[in-house]
Amino acid sequence: MSTSLTATIRERVQRIETMPAIPAVFLPLLKLLSNSMEEVRLDEVVRLVSYDGTIAAQCLRMAGSPLFGMSQPPKSIKGAVLSLGLRRVETILLTCCLGQAFPAKKWVLDPAVFWRHSLGCALVCRKFAEMLAAADHEKAYMAGLLHDIGFMVNCLAFSKEFTKAMEHACQEGIPLYEAEQATMGFTHCETGQALAEKWKLAGDIVEVIAHHHAIEQSQKSQPLVALVHLSDLLCRMRGLGYGYYERQKVDLVSDPAWAILLREHRDLEGVDLARFTFELDEAVEEIHALVATVFGAAPALART
Ligand SMILES: [Fe+2]
Ligand SMILES: [Fe+2]
Known part of the structure; x- marks a missing residue:
């Protein structure tokens, strides 16, 4: 990413603090x-x-x-x-x-959809971490909850550009970060990182926000970044995505993040993935209900 683009992101993120919300x-x-x-x-x-x-x-x-x-x-x-x-x-x-x-009227991405994904990912991260003896469960929850915080920045500070990215993603059925890269030249990972650094979030959380779609770029905390990456995929596969249909089919075990996580947590080998995803399906309805309770009743949305 060019230095002028980085400066633009920083400058717009700087202005967010003055918002009264x-x-x-x-x-x-x-x-x-x-x-x-x-x-x-x-x-x-x-x-x-x-x-x-x-x-x-x-x-x-x-x-x-x-x-x-x-x-x-x-x-x-x-x-x-x-x-x-x-x-x-x-x-x-x-x-x-x-x-x-953040104020509802500024959103490009429906807030109920965004929170369902973030909360869903937080809970999946925690469930995932609970299966791994050496993982920090609540840290995993926090990382899942905050991983896509860059979408909030995009809604607030780049709403015109982000609207185009969203339209492109819906039309093509591609992951939102790919559509952002294609239309804006940067993604919610960079804008999220700028906000996370400004808020002085912990270093491992910043790593997750910055690299959850490109784990190989993560220098530190790679296992946590990998865990969030896999949980994000799981959510998008199981009706807790961004409110549109994504065409890509995913095989978790062949994802490079799986190997990274396995290197750190040998007990992952014994995990019954089929059973785990079945349990997640049961939790999905709970998550929908919880988001409706916390963030107001969700509008009728395609659960994709
Ligand atoms: Fe993301
Ligand atoms: Fe995500």
Whole structure:
């Protein structure tokens, strides 16, 4: 990518900060997330969750979903924090914050579709990580949730160009990043990276955002990037894509990301992939319901 293009992306991403739509708790939350778990104080998390009434309500609803492992909705924020554990509460809170972060009218990509894909990918990443003894489950969730954050930048800062890319992708039935590259000359990976660096997200999360469609370019954290890449493919194959039909057929095991992940996690060899994808199908309906709860009822969309 040329230096002038990089400068344009940086400059437009810079302007996003001045938008009033980012909830007040979002930046303090990111700061909190950069600390190690031992340093995070319970009352600080409860304070952040309680600060914004809408976010608090969404957080309680999400915590009550079977996807987060609780059979009954928690009665209080403190109760939710105690039962779910800090890591999970933070990821739920981040999901809710991001859902509110950008104004609906600016979207080229339907927000419900985008969040369904992001949340779906986050949950698939976590399920995937749970099968691998040495993987960090909540880190995987976070990486999945944020991996396509560049689409938000594109909607906000490059809406005209991104509209064309979206049209091209729908017409040709090709992956959205290929359509972006063909029509814009850059992708959500570059714009997402610029935003992630500006927000000072952790280095491994920035790697995921920047390289999840080109794992070979990832210098560090390759196994995490590979895990997100495979989860992204799985989501797109199982009705949690970008709202249009993609023609490409995928074989996960022959994808180079599989070999990268296998090198790091030998226990991947014993994974029953057929059973895993079957379990995901069961979770897909839950994900649709959860996104409708958190981000408002989804409009009638083709589930592709
Ligand atoms: Fe992507
Ligand atoms: Fe994705």
